[in-house]
Amino acid sequence: MPRRAATPRASSDPRRTGVIDLVEVSKTFRTPGGEVHALDHVSLHVEPGEIFGIVGQSGAGKSTLIRTVNALEQPDSGTVTVAGATISELRGKELREARRRAGMIFQHFNLLSSRTALGNVELTLEIAGTGRGARRRRAQEILDLVGLADRADAYPAQLSGGQKQRVGIARALADNPRVLLSDEATSALDPETTRSVLDLIRRLSRELGLTVLLITHEMDVIKRICDSAALMEHGRIIENGAMEQLITTPGSRLAAALFELGELPPDRGHRIVDITFTKQTSSEPVIAKLARDQGIDVAILGAAIETIHGGTQTGRTRLEIPGSADEVERALTYLREQGLFVEVVR
Numbered sequence: 001m002p003r004r005a006a007t008p009r010a011s012s013d014p015r016r017t018g019v020i021d022l023v024e025v026s027k028t029f030r031t032p033g034g035e036v037h038a039l040d041h042v043s044l045h046v047e048p049g050e051i052f053g054i055v056g057q058s059g060a061g062k063s064t065l066i067r068t069v070n071a072l073e074q075p076d077s078g079t080v081t082v083a084g085a086t087i088s089e090l091r092g093k094e095l096r097e098a099r100r101r102a103g104m105i106f107q108h109f110n111l112l113s114s115r116t117a118l119g120n121v122e123l124t125l126e127i128a129g130t131g132r133g134a135r136r137r138r139a140q141e142i143l144d145l146v147g148l149a150d151r152a153d154a155y156p157a158q159l160s161g162g163q164k165q166r167v168g169i170a171r172a173l174a175d176n177p178r179v180l181l182s183d184e185a186t187s188a189l190d191p192e193t194t195r196s197v198l199d200l201i202r203r204l205s206r207e208l209g210l211t212v213l214l215i216t217h218e219m220d221v222i223k224r225i226c227d228s229a230a231l232m233e234h235g236r237i238i239e240n241g242a243m244e245q246l247i248t249t250p251g252s253r254l255a256a257a258l259f260e261l262g263e264l265p266p267d268r269g270h271r272i273v274d275i276t277f278t279k280q281t282s283s284e285p286v287i288a289k290l291a292r293d294q295g296i297d298v299a300i301l302g303a304a305i306e307t308i309h310g311g312t313q314t315g316r317t318r319l320e321i322p323g324s325a326d327e328v329e330r331a332l333t334y335l336r337e338q339g340l341f342v343e344v345v346r
């Protein structure tokens with residue numbers, strides 16, 4: 001029976017406070033086809049300055065989750081706290097104030113076509129009631145920060161997709177929010193532009209101490225910039241934790257999606273294990289030593305190396321270990337002694 005990945009993080013502990021905290025949040029939609037539990041007792045804890053990614057299939061509840069964080073959706077039960085304000089309990093002016101703590105970017109940018117890049121960024125500040133001079137200065141400053149100072153007077157139709165999203169980011173950050181929410185912000189961009197926009201988000205997060213909550217259906221996004229990730233399915237968080245924890249959590253589906261090792265071969269009665277290594281960039285020396293020192297030959301069934309979390313090289317190799325139960329046990333002990341995370345797959 002496949003093992004269910006442990007949730008390494010006690011995210012439902014309400015005593016812990018992060019920049020974003022969801023505690024037991026539920027939301028049900030009543031549709032002609034019946035009730036849809038879009039969020040089913042979701043608890044989530046995002047640390048200050050962290051980039052937290054939520055991944056899941058279409059319909060998993062990702063958009064509903066992010067919409068509760070900027071109060072576009074009210075939960076039926078549970079609490080949502082953003083930068084110290086319990087926004088799920090606020091109304092009116094207090095809610096509008098609290099909303100300013102989070103800026104948001106979107107898949108299709110949502111820029112006003114009748115305004116220049118500068119005018120789009122200024123809009124956030126107009127809504128916040130900032131005076132004309134200060135608004136212009138701040139908009140120019142933030143456009144400079146996203147590398148678009150020279151395109152301030154361009155209209156959205158004159159900008160590339162990547163440039164439009166940079167304007168979107170500048171607009172989201174103009175009023176100095178603590179949190180950036182990203183709803184599939186790179187899904188409409190080509191791979192190279194995706195990478196440059198993700199790298200920009202990561203740089204801004206580090207430079208400004210900005211906490212980022214992003215939703216995506218792409219593992220590449222999680223790999224490239226996230227410090228932590230959660231997997232959603234049918235309105236529930238199935239797994240949740242720091243990337244380093246997830247890759248060494250037995251049965252983690254996020255880790256399996258990160259390292260694509262393919263299907264298991266037909267059962268020949270041999271033990272199959274996945275070994276995960278984070279320090280060295282190759283498992284080959286260990287496998288060679290296993291043969292030399294222990295006299296145990298293994299077959300490599302698959303290998304994947306990934307750069308996660310903005311630079312850490314991590315790899316996973318799938319091995320088939322023939323031989324007696326005793327030899328298999330010796331091989332497993334040996335691999336663990338080498339500091340590798342070993343998971344028996346079959």
Ligand SMILES: Nc1ncnc2c1ncn2[C@@H]1O[C@H](COP(=O)(O)OP(=O)(O)OP(=O)(O)O)[C@@H](O)[C@H]1O
Nearest residue numbers: 029031036038056057058059060061062063064065
């Ligand atoms: N306003 C609504 N009225 C009725 N049902 C809704 C509403 N909003 C979302 N749902 C339903 O709730 C479930 C979760 O939807 P949600 O959009 O949050 O998922 P998602 O993971 O963001 O999917 P996608 O990536 O396709 O946007 C789906 O079954 C959806 O049809």
